[in-house]
Amino acid sequence: MADINFILRLSNLWSGFVSLWITDVEKRHPEIAYQNAIDSMIEKYGKLKSATASIMRRREDVSARLGRDQQELAAINADLNVALATGQDELGIVLIQKKNALEASIKSLEQDMEQARTDADEAKSSLVQVKSEIQKLKEEKDRMLAQMLSAEARLKIQNQLEGLSVDAEVRAxxxxxxxxxxxxxxxxxxxxxxxxxxxxxxxxxxxxxxxxxxxxxxxxxxxxxxxxxxxxxxxxx
Incomplete structure (x- = not known):
């Protein structure tokens, strides 16, 4: 037990060192940190895009099944009217059973369709939002790196001016x-x-x-x- 605790503590310590090292590298190279964040968001965008495609495909499948059931229900209703008109009671009973089953299926499919539409809309909205965040992050990267370069240039000039200070001459x-x-x-x-x-x-x-x-x-x-x-x-x- 003591050995396990020691290994866990050692692992946490090493993770802390690695995290500090990465943080220091990111501070000295902010372009790497920004690009890593952008790449991570692009990867998530790809996964979300695949998930959204699956949701939209399900919506299309439900819509197709609902359309087929509605067409079949229309045909059964027509057959049922003929059976009733011709006195085919046994056939009418069978058609009524199919009609009831189709109506129950259609009701369930309509609920599934509504949920599929909602899921698809939410997935598309999330997809658009993530894409927008990626674009914002790219713009922020360009803006912040430009500010960083400008600040470094100003610091360089300030250091040069300090090197040209007249303090020594004044003291002389x-x-x-x-x-x-x-x-x-x-x-x-x-x-x-x-x-x-x-x-x-x-x-x-x-x-x-x-x-x-x-x-x-x-x-x-x-x-x-x-x-x-x-x-x-x-x-x-």
Missing amino acids: LDNVREHIKNTVAEAKMGSELRDSDLDVQLNKLRQSSGAITARQQLEEMKRVKAAQATGSSGKSM
């Missing part, structure tokens, strides 16, 4: 911008440090003192020159 420029900013900051910092250096300040002070001394010397030279000019004017008078 960010690094360059950062490097430039750092260089400018370093240069500015060097200038500021140089301006704050004691030797630089002393040199600036000396340059400033030299300028002041030179200006003082200029003013003194101008004063002396003016005094000389004034003295020369006094002697002349």
Whole structure:
């Protein structure tokens, strides 16, 4: 019993693996899944067509039997009228028995005929419906595969665009911008440090003192020159 259960579980597991594998294949190849479904429906359509033909043939057989019985009943009624008119009682009894049997058969055949008509109509309706479903499935296959190809093309383009992304270039420029900013900051910092250096300040002070001394010397030279000019004017008078 345990061995049987193990075999059943193993069989179910294998069936599950096969089902998953088929599902995965169908996802990667939807045209195969659609074509398999179409082929299956075409096979069912063929079987239904054969069944419908059998039903219609039965309807025709019942109709033929009903027609023959109705013709025979008409003939018996005519014979019965002759027998009654000629006083052939024994023949009349036999004809009445045949008449009763034919009427019962005709009634049964009429019921069979009605059922045969109903069955034939339902079978033809089912046949038309299955044929319509096959056509719809073919159209759906073409439409869905076209959508699949379009989606794959869009994904391919998107992947190519992602491969052409400017993110790397932008990041590279960010690094360059950062490097430039750092260089400018370093240069500015060097200038500021140089301006704050004691030797630089002393040199600036000396340059400033030299300028002041030179200006003082200029003013003194101008004063002396003016005094000389004034003295020369006094002697002349």
